Every structure is written in C-alpha cells, then in structure tokens.
Amino acid sequence: MTFLWNASGPIENDPWTDADGDRPILSLEAALQSNAATIGVQIEPADDVRRLEPILDRVALVAVNFPAFNDGRAFSHATLLRQRLGYRGEIRGVGAVLLDQVPLMLRVGIDSVAVTHEPTIRRLKEQRLPGIALHYQPSVIPTTDGEGYSWRRRAV
C-alpha cells in the first residue's frame, strides 16, 4: 500500500496513475516525446534533470526516484529543478523513501512523498518528522533568515 503525503497531510485523490492509466508518470525519454498538455515524469538518478527545460511549462509532476534510500542524487535533481529551472510544480520523492530522509527532501523542494515503509507512514500521519528547524544553508522552502550569518535559516 503506497501512502502519499505532503506537508499538509495525506494526499487524497491523487490524479497520477500507473503506466496503463490515463495520467501515467512517464520516463524522461517518453516525456520528452510526449505531446500531452499535462505531463508527469519520473527522473532516475542518472538522468540529467535539466533536459526537462524545453517542456517544463507542461510538466505538472516530477517524481524523483530514490532506488536505494542512500542514493542522494535525487536531492540534487530537486535542487536544480527549483533553483536552476525555476520549476514551480509538484516534486514527489518516490522509491525507498524513509522517515529520516523526508526532512532533507522537504528542504530541497520535494513537496510530496510516496511511502510504503510502515513505521514511516505512521510518523508522517502523526506529523512527527525528525527534522531540525535550524539550517546552515539557504533553502528553497519558506524560511526566515537565521541570525548571525548569511547562510543560516530558520524554518517557519
């Protein structure tokens, strides 16, 4: 059972389907070939996320895959999507999503996660995330300036 969640809580009525449905999440190559007005695309760790640029205005969902929970390339993909490409749509963490990486995902601009790990689902439902609200790096999520030095932030 895959649980979908974002900072507001569980996601109901998610429009995205598997490959056979009417709103499939496509591979990068398939997305680049697609004429659909609204595209969902999954970025694998070895993909170059910047290739989405020409179709970005039609992309409504980018799923960034963590095939192993410790494959950290998706953190860079999300960062580039937000900071380099200026992407404003939904970024979803998929794959081996575990509780302790979710705060980091949120900080790089991943808005939602798809989770199968039961203890993670429980804690997300309780809205009890193990993050730290003080950051030593500028962030893409809303923060206030952290006191003292330019690189610090506090999550709001």
Add this chain to the structure above:
Amino acid sequence: MYRYDEFDRDFVAGRVAQFRDQVERRLKGEISEDAFKPLRLMNGVYLQLHAYMLRIAIPYGTLSSRQLRMLAHIARKYDRGYGHFTTRQNIQFNWPKLADVPDILADLASVEMHSIQTSGNCIRNVTADHFAGAAADEVADPRPYAEILRQWSSIHPEFSFLPRKFKIAITAAENDRAAIQTHDIGLHLKKNAAGEIGFGVYVGGGQGRTPMVAKLIRDFLPEKHLLSYITAIMRVYNLHGRRDNKFKARIKILVHETGVEELTRQIDAEWEHLKDTNLTLPEADVAAITAYFAPPELKDRAEGWGQLAAWKKADPDFARWVQQNVRPHRHPDYGMVTISLKPIGGIPGDASDAQMDAVADLADEFALGEIRVTHEQNLVLPHVALADLEPLYRGLVAHGLATANSGLITDIIACPGLDYCALANARSIPVAQEISTRFGAPERQAEIGELKIKISGCINACGHHHVGHIGILGVEKKGGELYQITLGGSADEHTSIGEIVGRGFEPERITDAIETIVDTYLAIRTSPDEIFLDCYRRVGAEPFRSALYGAAQAA
C-alpha cells in the same frame, strides 16, 4: 576560538534530540539496521570488533581546556578511562554503549561539542594546520574558513548522501602541515598581489586502495566565492561520482576517470550559475567569524630567553625536549609546544582521562587554555612563553607526556588496527610499540633524525601509510598477518605516495626490516643533515631493496 551563539546551541540540541529519537526507534525495531547505519554513522557511531566506537568532532583540531576536561569526563563516565586522537584531528572512544550515546552527545553539547558527520557519506571534519594562529610562516589564520565550511556543511540537505565520504583540509602556509593534497578538497589560503585573501583549490586527493595526489584546479579562488565554488564541486560529485563500487566512489576516481580538465570544466560550468547567488560570503560575516580567532594578547616575556638557556644547561633531558618538541612562534618570546602521545613502547595517540585533565590544567596555567590536536595523533599548546617552558615540562613529565620525539622515528602514526577495528586485516599497534621500543634510546633517535613512520592495518589507510617516509601496511595472508613496506611518501607541500619495496614481512621480522632500512640510510646519507626522505629521493629504492632482500633480487 569560535564560540557558539544561540543558533549553534539550538542546532546541536536539536541534533541530540533527533538522534535520541532515532536510537529509540532502532531499539524498538522501527528502523532496520540498514536504514539506521547511515544515521548512526552521521553521528559518529561505528560498530567495531568488540563494541561501538564513538568519534567526536574536534573542528580543525582546536579545543579549549573546558572541552578537553569534558572529554576526560566522558572517558571516565561512559568508557574505559581513555580516548584515542585520530589522523583527522578528532577523538575516538572505543567502548560506548549505543543506549548511552544520546546522553554523551548531550554532555558534549554543554561544552559546544558534537559528533555530527564524523562518519558517513557526507562532508567530514574540516581539518587545518595545527599551528594555525601561531606559526610565523602563516599568511592568515585558516580556521575562520574552516569554521564557515563546518557550519555550511552541517546537515546540508543536498549533500548528506554522497557516493562516499568527503574530506576537506585547509592550510595557510607554504609548508603544508595539513596534508591538503591527500584530501578530496584541499584549500591553500594565500594572498594575491593586491593583498586579498583567496584559495588555491585542489581536488581529488586520497589514500585507501587507490592513493592519489590532488590536482590544482583553480589557482586563486577569491574568498567570497568559497561556498559557491565548493557547492559546485559537491554537486558535480554528488551527481556523477560512482555509486556502483564502494572502492571507486571517491572524487579522486571521478577526477581520474573523467580527466581533470573536463571535470574542472563541469565544475566551472556549474559555478557560473552559483557564482553571485546567496552563497556569496559577505565580508561582514567573514570578519565576524575571523574575530573569534583574533590572535591572543601575548605579553612580552623576554626574561624567558635567559631562563631557557639556564634550564637547558642544567637539564639535558629538558634541553632535548625543547630541541625536539618546541617550535618557534610568531612572537619571539613564545614557542609552539608539541605534547607527544607516543611514549616509548606505548599506544600511539591514546590519552587517559588523567592525562587529558592534566593537559587541560597545564593549558590553563601556561597556554591561555587552548589546545590543538594534530593529524599525527599528538597534542599542541600553540602559545607558551619560553619563560614557562620548564614548569610546563615538569607538569608533562609527571603525567608521561614529555617524550621528546616529535617528528622522530618513535613518533609513529598508527591506526587502531585489528585490535579494535572491524575493517582491519592486521594489527598495527603492536608493530608500532615494537618499533618504538627498538629505537627508543634518545641518542639513537637523535642520530636518525626526522623519520615519519605511518602504519595502517588495512587498505583503508587510516594510518596514512601511503604518505609515510616509511609506510607499513598490514595485510592478511594465509590466515596470518603480513606487513608491506613503502618508502618515500610525504604529506607536505611535496606530497608523494610511497613506493612498495618488495614482498612483505611477518610480524616477527618487520622490526628487523625497519632497522635494516634505517641502518642503510645511516650508511649512505651524505651527512646527518640529509634526512631519510631526502636521502630516499636522492638514491631511490634500490639500496634499500638490496639490503632487505639481497643484491641478487628484490620482490
């Protein structure tokens, strides 16, 4: 030194609470060991042969006496009464209980210490010259920049799951005492013609299975671009570093396989987008952090000159200790004192709780309360008046801390090895002890002069054997231990990887082999002023091979 403000304190407190929660979930089985392992590693908790090991961060090797006393307290309360100082300027405890670690971290937090990112596939402790802020040849103190990098790299959301560990070192003198060319990123602080501070940036150094010397990819990076440029390097590494093979995952392999020109082009292309963003360092921030490292007020103590001469005349042991362990300070009335943690026949780098307390007291009395940890597993008191050297020395003698061997053959670097470490193939500490005992006589050490022996118990090279003048690598062969010797390594500004001399030596023969090498050197050196490393670079491996294996054949 740097002092936490409220933000830093709240952050570390948050980290302690986070780890406490993670330990609880682990003990309840809500996190598997596989998922927990990177979390505990990012809090410095290893599992070794006999017990857990906790590696505590000592940022750029700088400690206050108060902090050192806390380390003594932790050794007593939670461990077996001693700790081990490491080749990355950190400290390790060998017997903590996992269940106690959150409390240990809370105690550390009370003195502005932590164990954040001392392990794991993230950015590790940023190390620096242990004589920073005191050495006469320094362009500027590198530690403010190490502190900026420390903060910026702490729980960086993009770079917490890198392909592999990432180590940064920074030096600020032509004589590189921080071994920057053996690091993933090495920074050489310098000034341009206009007197502005910037960095030579080296990338792709490292030891382990495939030792490599870092390449200079940018000759002068202006100070304000430090964070943006490092971000560019880290992003390219995070995206393109290999993740298919743990032994090919460091950035040195990426440099090697991509080619340094092409990789530099990729880094510079990424940097173009980052160059003038919110990662630019404001001068005011640099100035504010630099203020924490302002040189201490050092009173003139010219009476020390005469006193020192008299003491040296009266006590040859003291004279020898000054000669070997005290180096000139920027202020002529002061010296930089190395406290040897290499007693003859002892365990390199270890200190008992009583010794830590003693050093803290001596630091308060004679050294403005500041201590440094070196990557050669010794301690340093960087600011000691010459007029205080003799009473300091007496204090050190009383606690077995006055061995006059800094830089000499018995000042051995050794990893914990198979006595402790789950990664090891062979023991390293007994080898160090035996070599130390064999060469322990002061006259013999003085005769031999500067000779850096470094011993690793496995290919991970935590003992830095690749850059030892004599390196010893312990391997496993046919169920037993075997020791391979390398010669001619160096970790300074002329970094070189040692050359394997031939087939390895059994434990009972390794010390004799070292003695053969030393005797060969003594016989062929041009004068006592030609140190072993220079002699080796002049004559090559051949004379040593012949001596070890016979003239007819080598390996």
Add this chain to the structure above:
Amino acid sequence: MTSKVLTANRLIDGISVWMGANGEWVESLRDAFIARHDEAVAALESAGKQAQADNRVVDAVVIDVEETATGIRPLRLRERIRADGPTIDYLSIRAQNGANRAA
C-alpha cells in the same frame, strides 16, 4: 565438518556475544554452543536471523572454530581477537604518571 559457533554484537551496547547452549547470548566464547553437524549449523543460522529481527543483536554470523584442549579457538585471527579482546594492554596508559620521562 568444521565446528562452528554463532557470534554477533549486542545492539544496545555493541559487546561481542556468542550463542550459548540455551539459546541465550553469552559474553564469553568458552560458553558458546558448538555446532558439529549441518542441522545444528542451520539452527544457529536461523537463531541469528531471528535475533537480528528481534533487534537484540546485529551482524550475526556463523564462524569456524576448532576444539582444543584449552577450549574453543576460532580459526580466523580476527575472531580470536574478538573473543580475547585487544591484544594490547590498553589500560596501561592509566598508570602512566611519571612512567615515561622524556626519552
């Protein structure tokens, strides 16, 4: 068949342990249960997996030993060191007051 024992590290404190005859973890190799037949080895492996699943130990592994006159001796040096503790007198440093004058 080589004799075998099951060893692991206790999760809560990391201490090396071996499986004893009663299915309990013991802190001394000499009290370990020795498996001399395939069925016994399979039982040990299964006990190791279960103990890990129960979050009592980590890194459970079956290791080769020989039975000597003086007791159980692991075949690998690494396991002998795990059983006997570090081969160095690491506590001697605590008695080092004045023991090492300047050399």
